[in-house]
Amino acid sequence: MGITRAIGAHYAQEEGTTFTVWAPAAEQVEVIIHGKSDQTIALQREAYGYWVGLAEDAKPGTRYTFKLDNDNKFPDPASLSQPDGVHKASEVVDPNYSWTDQNWKNLPLEEYIVYELHVGTFSEEGTFAGIINKLPELKELGITAIELMPIAQFPGKRNWGYDGVYPFAAQNSYGGPDGLRKLVDACHNAGIAVVLDVVYNHLGPEGNYTSNFGPYFTDKYNTPWGAALNFDDAHSDHVRNFFFQNALMWLRDFHIDALRLDAVHAILDTGAKHFLQELQEHVDHLATQQNKLYYLIAESDLNDVRLIDPIKEGGYGLAAQWMDDYHHAIHTIVTSETDGYYADFGKPEHLVKTLKHSFIYNGMYSEYRKRTIGTDATINPAKQFVVCSQNHDQVGNRMLGERLTQLVSFEMLKPVAAMVLLSPYTPMLFMGEEYGEENPFQFFVSHTDKDLVEAVRKGRKEEFKAFAWQGEAPDPQSEETFNNSKLQHNYSNNKKKNQLREFYKSLIQLRKSIVQKLSKENLEAILNDDETVLRFTHTSAGLDCIINFSKEPQTIAPELKGWEVVLDSADEKWGGPGSYSSNYSSGDITLQPESVIVLQAKA
Template sequence: MSVLGASLLGESVAFTVWAPRCRSVELVLEGVRPQPLTAREPGLFRVTIARLPEGTRYRYRLDGARHRPDPASRWQPEGVHGPSVVVDPRRFVWTDQEFRGRDFADLVFYEVHVGTFTPAGTFEAIIPYLPALSDLGITALQLMPIAEFPGSRDWGYDGVDLFAPQSTYGGPRGLRRLVDACHARGVSVFLDVVYNHLGPEGNYLAEFGPYFTDRVTTPWGPAVNYDGEGSAGVRRHVVENGRVWVNEFHIDGFRLDAVHAIHDTSPVHILTEFAQAVREEAARSGRRVHLVAESHDNDRRLVLPVAQGGLGLDAVWSDDFHHALHQRLTGETLGYYGDFAGEQHLTRALAEGFAYQGEESTYWRCRRGTPSADLGGERFLIYLQNHDQVGNRPQGERLGALVPFEAAKLAAGLMFAAPAVPLLFMGEEYGDTATFQFFTSFLDPPVAEAVGRGRADDLSRFGWTRPVPDPNAPNTFVSSRLNHQLARATRHRALRDYYARWLALRRTHPALGARDKALARAACKDSMLVLERAAQAGGEVRVVANLGSAPRDFTPSAKWRLLLDSADAQFGGPGKVPLLAPYQLLLYEVEP
């Protein structure tokens, strides 16, 4: 089967495109007469051109009229409307042959938006920060979507060229350099990929084939056709996209965006087919790849083995932990936060993964979730902040802007103590004060206006009443850029030290390193939360946390040895206090 896009074959280039809606497809090169592509398999057109150098720009002419970029283009240096470029992946010299990936349970994720992480906003500009992230204890860099999108400012969920790394980020060479540098430090690289919809501008796929369906809808645009007429070619496009990321870019894993919006009634679900394909691709070079699903359904089937009726993915994002802890610390009850009033949601999320396991949800107006207590803790990825939970607030405030400093540390301690896989949002570890707002850079004014209106409507339905910044305004993007200099300031440095201490304990203490939820217990009464953790091989810890704003009486057992105190002066706290201070968290080792 031919590889989609422009593939190097010795000194020749094979151009392959799936275009069943076209009667004819021609290859248009600069200064050369258009070359017709020959129909091979149904809807699949191909032509091979000899002695064509890397860097050659090209387009396809559809039915003798419309000039369009390649749906499987590897590089769009002039943007989503410009020509595609031939890229030779063999030209890059990789140095990561010794890196084979990590066990998923050992990962500590760090979510990054490439454009706002540094002033340069490129893949390569991230590289100088890798030593500090590695020293902190980060083992997986998760990049927000990088498929080519309109302009230079976007979260990435408006991408339209799935195979092309964003040109303003540095394109394919910049991405390869970043991945190679990460692997040199033992850091995996995950991509956030969007297979439930494509962006509204520069999306020419429907002119080539039946990529979309009107049988179902998504909040962001037409749904992708995974099970209707002509869907075999659509599925191939997505599966091959995953193979290319693994093969040509050495990607170690994927975050699958909003899989609840992927509709597929096929005998083999597209997510299962995708997972099997990318794992096979990685295995060819002795590597492994992991897949994490985002879903608001709390659906255990996502991580169950295929033999047990599941989809066979590795883990799910667990919003419930965030929602329950955020609600408890901020008191917010708008939108879905209203479902999480009450400490029982937090203790259940801590010990079992999902807080909602089939109970009625007021916000969703239905029963939500499935049982999760029997699933391993490595099946759940939890967080205090991420692009959605920060960026989908009208002003994009981070948790540190909403709660006291001591409460932010308490929250981090509970995340790291939980039997789950943690994710940090960029800048969280030192308490960056920059907001993270929703931003775009659509070139088509009607599209920009429609997206802005839709954004305001979404937030209004949630219950927010504050004004919403214009997503397409450049300053909305600029105000979301990190200020790494803050990490040197006293309190910010203390917070980073606190994060580093927790991550070191997770690596070295067997009870904190275990992901066995069967040995985890959580209880809360009168704002006093106690989390018990243990390991099969031995080792036991207790976490005691004051979730309230008033001090509490507390006397530890004589067999408990203090490992960490969030109120310690070295972590920017008030120091030793006679009572359990507001938002103080204590970690003890239980001695035999």
């Protein structure tokens, strides 16, 4: 592995705080300790352009900035806390915390039932503490892992998190580093793992002062979000180290269980050892040291098994990756949308292929991309693919941010849930989907730079040109857009929503009862003659799932001997129109429109 070096402000009791910053081109670097009267301490230059110094009086809560060559003062790129926002001083953080999760062991990946949430809109408070208040509800639902959208410090109080500019600092308006530690501790005590979404492919524009310190960016490449981070050019060892240290900090110091790596296809690295492989090696080393399981989960649109293949077989060794093909196959069938990237999907046979082989585009020509994409993922274990019917991207990057609740009938929501929760893959829900949340999830920011705000507005409109969506895009800068995206959590006083949530709960319980037997190898999937009914059977788990995607009743004749119906979404107790249960005994099954029936082998 390459250069590894601690960076940032590290406090040790009875010693003070050691400050380390990388600034290879600087002739002089000082740390300014802010207080009633500022104190200036000259840092000493060490190898490769690292500058180090000790401030004995700097305790947790101390504010500081770095001064470069008697010029401007800047916050610490590796700041652990920005209590006054992205443009103000950094804060020394106490590394000591009274953890109570000593008995927690991370779950096997196949037991993850992930719940993706945005801290600012998930609860009324919009904070880490607000999530803690709702952990009993998530636990009761059956969730085993929450995934936090990025919480690295961003400008203002409203942002999806992908504009973060201080990767080491938990967002101040969410509760800062202590708030995050309390949340993780509470999750572990509730038996829930924590996945953190991190962004290693770019940094946001506002409050991004890293270029003043060193060549964090390269002109060799561009990303959809601006300049590319320097992972393979001159001085790249130290940029890589910056992000390696970040990942290790979240896992080691904040007890995070897994990292979701945003858009890894935009991590551009042509070096002999890819950044992702080296990152995995660092995490493997930490796992050995800590005797714990840690997972790296990639988001990628390349359909490339190299990400998750073992390192000894030429892969990067990551634990899992998000699988868009599964989402797109479901979404196009139930909504009939075929605009933009959905143009490559919409055939019922895609559902069969993705259940059996994971990637639909596994070396196939993509009409939308005008090129062949993908590799064959058939032999990769199912747990390595995270699947969903909704997530922040697929909902929030619609022009109006409509959830599936607004696009399909109440009845159709239930077979869609079965496709995710009874698949062999690692399932992920998007906050609120379990009860049919009707508020949208829209894109929002709170930048202070007016030109940047206008650029964001213009950029959003450009993104929607490939789609035939009607209406006017909500203003991302408006606080109303943010407030409209908050969850209502109103299932307890709404019969239909509560019935949907109970249906999700039953699916989750069913999954947990067979999870050790789920695999692609022991799965059979077929369509009926007119491709309106999908049937997939987990042969080793003794579970049969039959879904009618059409708006008409469909009758099929499965072999029912030795099987019993355990779930029928058309049943009135799930808010359905009533099942055709009288037909079960005849050997035929008539499925209500837009419904799912689940059968289980009799004991």
